[in-house]
Amino acid sequence: MELTINRLCYQLIENHDNFQNTVLIGMQPRGVYLSEIIHARLQEITGNKEIEIGALDASFYRDDFRRRDTPIEVSGTTIDFLIENKKVILIDDVLFSGRTVRAAMDALMDFGRPSSVEYLVLIERRFSRELPVKADYVGQTIDSVVSERVDVQWIGEQGKVILTNIE
Amino acid sequence: MSSLSVDHVLGIKDLTKEDLELIFKTADNFKDVLNRPIKKVPSLRDITVANLFFENSTRTRLSFELAEKRLSADVINFSAASSSVKKGETLIDTVNNILAMKVDLVVMRHPNAGAAQFLSKNVDARIVNAGDGAHEHPTQALLDTFSIREKLGKVKGVKVLIVGDILHSRVALSNIFALQKLGAEVKLCGPRTLMPKHIESLGVKVEYDLRKGLEWCDVANMLRIQLERQDIKYFPSLREYTMMYGLDLELLNSLSKKIVIMHPGPINRGVEISSDIADSEHAIILDQVENGVAIRMAVLYLLAEKIDRQ
Numbered sequence: 001m002e003l004t005i006n007r008l009c010y011q012l013i014e015n016h017d018n019f020q021n022t023v024l025i026g027m028q029p030r031g032v033y034l035s036e037i038i039h040a041r042l043q044e045i046t047g048n049k050e051i052e053i054g055a056l057d058a059s060f061y062r063d064d065f066r067r068r069d070t071p072i073e074v075s076g077t078t079i080d081f082l083i084e085n086k087k088v089i090l091i092d093d094v095l096f097s098g099r100t101v102r103a104a105m106d107a108l109m110d111f112g113r114p115s116s117v118e119y120l121v122l123i124e125r126r127f128s129r130e131l132p133v134k135a136d137y138v139g140q141t142i143d144s145v146v147s148e149r150v151d152v153q154w155i156g157e158q159g160k161v162i163l164t165n166i167e
Numbered sequence: 168m169s170s171l172s173v174d175h176v177l178g179i180k181d182l183t184k185e186d187l188e189l190i191f192k193t194a195d196n197f198k199d200v201l202n203r204p205i206k207k208v209p210s211l212r213d214i215t216v217a218n219l220f221f222e223n224s225t226r227t228r229l230s231f232e233l234a235e236k237r238l239s240a241d242v243i244n245f246s247a248a249s250s251s252v253k254k255g256e257t258l259i260d261t262v263n264n265i266l267a268m269k270v271d272l273v274v275m276r277h278p279n280a281g282a283a284q285f286l287s288k289n290v291d292a293r294i295v296n297a298g299d300g301a302h303e304h305p306t307q308a309l310l311d312t313f314s315i316r317e318k319l320g321k322v323k324g325v326k327v328l329i330v331g332d333i334l335h336s337r338v339a340l341s342n343i344f345a346l347q348k349l350g351a352e353v354k355l356c357g358p359r360t361l362m363p364k365h366i367e368s369l370g371v372k373v374e375y376d377l378r379k380g381l382e383w384c385d386v387a388n389m390l391r392i393q394l395e396r397q398d399i400k401y402f403p404s405l406r407e408y409t410m411m412y413g414l415d416l417e418l419l420n421s422l423s424k425k426i427v428i429m430h431p432g433p434i435n436r437g438v439e440i441s442s443d444i445a446d447s448e449h450a451i452i453l454d455q456v457e458n459g460v461a462i463r464m465a466v467l468y469l470l471a472e473k474i475d476r477q
């Protein structure tokens with residue numbers, strides 16, 4: 001897992017140099033922790049101690065409001081900088097249906113007009129997309145069936161992928 | 168636990184402590200939204216809300232309407248003064264006619280206590296009580312306690328003095344319930360004629376001396392003297408009321424500690440509080456108004472979540 005995160009960081013650096021015009025945004029709730037790990041690692045590698053990082057909650061933009069069995073739990077949004085004309089990297093732990101990142105993009109646009117948006121996920125689930133969404137940076141790709149739930153459990157910086165059957 | 172325990176918000180009395188905390192937490196997020204460049208979220212895109220105001224209101228009505236629009240709901244407005252109510256239509260008929268136009272949520276203010284409760288039993292829509300007679304005004308109490316929580320960081324253990332016309336006040340009753348559920352201490356202060364009998368049975372204390380009350384409290388909520396409801400004389404004159412129960416800067420500065428001043432509006436300047444206090448740093452009156460929109464967004468959002476989708 002550590003190797004994977006390191007690789008993702010170097011891929012980001014390839015495209016974003018020293019992050020002068022790039023910001024990281026972790027997606028609430030489970031992408032935030034990953035974004036903090038990546039943020040710390042990037043600052044270490046690039047030596048730029050002023051890489052901006054925020055957290056985005058897209059609950060109010062979801063398309064499954066009132067269609068879920070369990071209500072949506074709202075978390076906080078903290079974006080203390082302008083995203084206008086910035087390159088934004090959205091960070092989440094698992095890419096499944098693609099609906100969360102769609103909502104996140106809508107939410108993001110309400111903060112301004114970024115010059116570009118990229119999407120980084122630690123785990124990409126194959127064959128489960130419901131929207132035409134693809135991640136720009138992928139940690140690992142896994143095959144799983146819809147009846148399984150994929151979580152990343154963190155112990156410090158060590159993430160572990162947990163599959164549970166939800167049927 | 169992240170959904171309300173009730174299907175309608177009729178009064179604070181029916182809500183649990185967890186409900187209040189959920190509403191506050193949701194309102195925190197909406198307050199964030201209200202400070203963004205684009206102050207709008209698409210959550211209630213497919214919901215239609217009717218605002219039925221059978222009694223005059225500026226602040227509450229604007230606040231609800233703005234909250235609904237910030238949530239992207241469709242809004243229709245109705246006020247009794249310009250409607251068929253004057254032609255003798257009953258409340259249920261009026262509302263059912265409006266619901267026939269496919270409305271999901273009704274926000275209602277009515278001069279009679281219990282009107283919202285009555286409606287919730289007879290029509291098929293979610294009801295939010297925006298004030299019913301001298302009974303309850305839940306969203307006002309929510310925004311008041313939310314403002315205290317924001318200003319002092321907590322509600323538990325805070326001493327709140329509610330001053331003025333308790334007898335005619337729905338704001339006082341809702342505030343008592345909300346504050347007690349969240350663990351605050353409540354004392355009431357006002358002329359004997361405007362103090363309901365047996366109010367102590369709610370677990371509140373009564374104080375007839377304003378200065379003593381102010382010395383005790385951390386927060387003073389100064390209610391409006393409801394000039395329109397003074398059908399009989401409860402006190403000799405407004406001037407005398409102001410002398411006994413009006414708050415001015417001189418009195419405030421003579422207290423041994425700094426207290427927070429609240430007012431649900433509209434203010435009768437120079438009656439319950441003087442102009443210099445209303446505009447001073449002690450008062451959080453305009454914060455209350457700002458928080459009102461976030462609180463109402465939270466209430467509407469959480470109720471809308473419970474609407475079955477057909």
